[in-house]
Amino acid sequence: MARGDNPKAVQCYMNETGATEDQAIMYVKTLNPNTWKKLNKERLGVMTSQIAKELTHCAANLTRMAHFMYHEGDGHGSCPEVTKAHILSLLVNPI
Structure with missing residues (x-):
């Protein structure tokens, strides 16, 4: 961030919750499959x-x-x- 980078998901989660980097990485990794499931469910739903x-x-x-x-x-x-x-x-x- 000192170079002007945007904050990453792991960094945001650490700042919001006070979690360690390892905890934040594990949390972000759980978001990915859950989000894919939600997206695929929406795609298969009746629209x-x-x-x-x-x-x-x-x-x-x-x-x-x-x-x-x-x-x-x-x-x-x-x-x-x-x-x-x-x-x-x-x-x-x-x-």
Whole structure:
């Protein structure tokens, strides 16, 4: 944060609750599967509005993209070789 970074989820949880870093990491890790379950339940639910369907679909795709970019680290700075390999396998390398 001294460099001007935005506070991360772990840091926010530690500041709000007084938890240790290990406790905050465990808490944030439990949020991920629970949030996926909620999102998938919403996607499978009956929606009468086309707008609700589109918004739910968009939220799911944004979540997938964020999970893809950040599940193995920063996605940009800390492990660019992993991101580069994923992008090459998706767009460049033949199937």
